[in-house]
Every structure is written in C-alpha cells, then in structure tokens.
Amino acid sequence: MALTKADLAESLFNELGLxxxxxxxxxxxxxxxxxxxxxxxxxxKISGFxxxxxxxxxxxxxxxxxxxxxxxxxxxxxxxxxxxxxxKERVEQNAGLRAKVKERAKLNAxxxx
Amino acid sequence: xxxxxxxxxxxxxxxxLDYRDVELAVKELLAQMGAALAAGERIEVRGFGSFxxxxxxxxxxxxxxxxxxxxxxxxxxxxxxxxxxxxxxxxxxxxx
Numbered sequence: 001m002a003l004t005k006a007d008l009a010e011s012l013f014n015e016l017g018l019x020x021x022x023x024x025x026x027x028x029x030x031x032x033x034x035x036x037x038x039x040x041x042x043x044x045k046i047s048g049f050x051x052x053x054x055x056x057x058x059x060x061x062x063x064x065x066x067x068x069x070x071x072x073x074x075x076x077x078x079x080x081x082x083x084x085x086x087x088k089e090r091v092e093q094n095a096g097l098r099a100k101v102k103e104r105a106k107l108n109a110x111x112x113x
Numbered sequence: 114x115x116x117x118x119x120x121x122x123x124x125x126x127x128x129x130l131d132y133r134d135v136e137l138a139v140k141e142l143l144a145q146m147g148a149a150l151a152a153g154e155r156i157e158v159r160g161f162g163s164f165x166x167x168x169x170x171x172x173x174x175x176x177x178x179x180x181x182x183x184x185x186x187x188x189x190x191x192x193x194x195x196x197x198x199x200x201x202x203x204x205x206x207x208x209x
Contacts, residue, residue: 001154002149002154002155002156002157002163003145003146003149003154003155003156003157004156004157004158005158005159007145008142008145008146011141011142011145012138012141012142015141016134016137016138016141018130018134018138022127022129022130025127026123026127026130026138027142029123029126029127030119030123030138030139030142031158031160031161033114033119033122033123033126034114034119034161035160035161035198035199035202037114037119038199038202038203039202039203039205041203042114043114044114044119045114045115045116046115046116046119046143047115047116048116048143048147049143049146049147050191050193052193054203076204077203077204078195078200078203078204079162079193079195079199079200079203080193081164081191081192081193083190083191087147087150087151087191088190088191090147090150090151091150091151091166091188091189091190091191092188092189092190093151094151094152094153094189
C-alpha cells in the first residue's frame, strides 16, 4: 500500500488536530509550493529528506523504440531528486527489506531449477 | 527554497494557523514520508510524483584514493519520478 495525500491529511488530522478540510488543503498547498518553486527553476532543499533540483537537457536525437524511426527530442527542463544521507541511511538500515529481497532471490533460483 | 522558507510561505498562505502549527505540520508530513520510505513503502502524490525504492545489487567497489577493492553489499535507494503536472510546469517554464 502506497502512502497518498489522503494518508498525509489523515496524519495532520490525527496528530495535529487540524480539521479534515484544513488538513486536505494544507497537504495540497505543501506540494503546490514545492511545484511552484521548481517551476520557477529554484532548487528545493528539505533537510533530513532530500533536495529537488531542475536540470536543463539539451536537444538530442531520439528514436521510437517500436518502429526505429528517428524523432528529435527538444531541449527541456527536468526535475531531479537526491535523497539526503539521513533518508538513505534509514532506507538502507531496513533489515526487513533486505530479507524480502533475499527471499525473492531464493524463489527465483528455485523456480529456475 | 529551504524547509524554513517553505514553512514561512505556507504560514503566509494559512493565516488561520499559527506559525508553530505550520512548522509542526510540515515536520509531520516529512516524518510520514520518511517513515513510509524507510518501511519500504511507496509514496504516490497525484500531480507531484511518486517516491519508490530501487534495488542496488551487491558490487565490488574501489577506494578511489588507494585503489583497494571493497565489497559493497546490496541496498535500496530512494527514487523520485516526477508526475505529469510537475513535469509539464517545469518544462513549460523553459519554452517561455
């Protein structure tokens, strides 16, 4: 199950006592302000979580992978995200995840034989 | 924009909330998001994007100073995929 805006609003309601409408509006505004900053080309630095940035990409020739036809890809700006060391560490320390991967590898190895 | 600038902007837009409440609310949202990723869960925010974990298999790394090889164990790293609205708004700014 993925974490959604509804879950985030729920946590503001439960933990901070915002009413449901306020909580929903706050979550919406939170993401909107980050989006607006990135649309202005600003970097967004959230300590303890990570940094969002905007990168310029030069035009390059592309190809339709299905037909092999060449199509030019125009210059564009794209959003990048770099997780903070703290977040990366928290993710890496998750022993349960690692166990899950090992289990999957075992299953795959088993089904192969 | 930093986290404290984001808090100030939100506080200005939500005058019915105390500055302190806005600060707590932002911290709560980030705590929920961090906890979800730490637990191996995805985050999906329509119009903004999704966060997921990508698996990195074990590899032999090298100490760039000494050249000595070091075993690096497998791990998961957070990954962000911008959503349609974010992608379009950031890119539109380029053409203007």
